[in-house]
Amino acid sequence: MKILLLGANGQLGRSFIEHGGLARQGSLIAATRDGLRFDGAEAETADLSQPESLQPMLDRHRPDIIVNTAAYTAVDRAESEEALATRINGDAVGVLGTWAAANQVLVVHYSTDYVFNGRGTTPYAPDAPTEPLGAYGRSKLAGEQALAASGAAHLLLRTAWVYAPHGNNFLRTMLRLGAEREQLKVVADQQGSPTDTRLIVDATLAALSSWQQADAGRRRELSGTYHLVASGHTSWHGFASAIMQEAKARGLLARVPEITPISTRQFPTPAQRPGWSVLDNSGFQRQFGYPLPAWQQGLRHVIETLYGLVP
Ligand SMILES: NC(=O)C1=CN([C@@H]2O[C@H](COP(=O)(O)OP(=O)(O)OC[C@H]3O[C@@H](n4cnc5c(N)ncnc54)[C@H](OP(=O)(O)O)[C@@H]3O)[C@@H](O)[C@H]2O)C=CC1
Ligand SMILES: Cc1cn([C@H]2C[C@H](O)[C@@H](COP(=O)(O)OP(=O)(O)O[C@H]3O[C@@H](C)C(=O)[C@@H](O)[C@H]3O)O2)c(=O)[nH]c1=O
Secondary structure, eight states: OEEEEEOTTSHHHHHHHHHOTTGGGSEEEEEESSSBOTTSOBOEEOOTTSGGGHHHHHHHHOOSEEEEOOOOOOTTGGGGOHHHHHIIIIIHHHHHHHHHHHHTOEEEEEEEGGGSOSOOSSOBOTTSOOOOSSHHHHHHHHHHHHHHHHTOOEEEEEEOSEEOSSSSOHHHHHHHHHHHOSEEEEEOSOEEOOEEHHHHHHHHHHHHHHHHHOOHHHHHHHOEEEEOOOBSOEEHHHHHHHHHHHHHHTTOOSSOOEEEEEOGGGSOOSSOOOSBOOBOOHHHHHHHTOOOOBHHHHHHHHHHHHTTSOO
16 A cells, blocks of 8 residues: 655644554655655655646556645735645645546545635534635635546545644744733634644544445445544634643743733734634544544643653
8 A cells, every 4th residue: 555645744744744654554655845854754746836747746656545735824825826825725636636536546635614604603514515715715625626526536624723733833823922922812703623633643544444444335435525623612712722721731831921802803814714614523423433522632632742741
């Protein structure tokens, strides 16, 4: 079994490498944008902003499974770079799908809560109507549609509010700003489910294991879109407060900043973000028999890892 992991230097890609579970399934080819890996190991080069470069690379390696964690994720910057975001998040995914369909290969791909307009009031089902509010969401929706249209077998996993002990994420931003400032103002009227990368890796490996045990008919049933997020939800303000409380409870903060709730209007950004971003994850749990824990569990683990309390 040959597995190609794209985006190995990102939050999620790095968590896949550090976890080791993919590598244990066979031979793992890690690919990054520039051929350099975060830990100095060698990597394949795969630049998704040049979708036409991907087919020769795929022909060379002939993977049995493609796991695509690479993406253009700069939500605000995407507003002024939509063409680039769409090449990476849309066109390149179409190329992966086309190759996978022709070679009967499974594509595991990640998408986002930002494909919805955020005007819902109950958790979004995977087949709920999409209507992205910004360029990033539109580019990710283009990728979803290209993958579905390619005819490739796929596990399209929408996740949200992703964080890890490493990489660019809200948790690390809050801890950094909290060390610099007495007070942080954080939006309290956007709701979502903070999801740590370890949960995504564990749950993806469980889904892959179901896939490998399934016959052709069952695989046809399993191929599709799922919501892979932690259970429960909170606001960005709630998440920031929980981050500080968790760090304080472990004696890791000398001083806890005041976290003041504000409205989205009081924090203007180039991209509009959904107000209600809660995804219904029951379909994933049911199909793969994998319980998705409450978001607070991942937070505890990430804080402990960040401060070296667990290996
Ligand atoms: N972060 C989040 O909050 C959420 C993420 N998602 C989705 O989950 C997946 C994983 O996201 P996450 O790990 O957080 O994202 P990151 O931004 O941490 O990582 C994305 C990776 O993609 C790589 N990348 C960007 N452009 C290219 C390119 N042109 N060619 C090759 N690689 C490229 C980046 O490379 P480099 O390191 O060189 O910059 C980076 O390593 C993505 O599909 C994302 O859309 C969904 C919901 C929430
Ligand atoms: C830094 C900061 C942000 N905020 C707000 C802005 C925004 O509404 C919210 C989150 O800000 P961020 O820019 O960190 O998050 P953002 O980049 O919007 O996060 C998104 O990333 C993409 C990739 C996804 O797919 C989404 O699921 C989601 O995780 O917090 C504050 O209110 N105060 C602050 O000090």
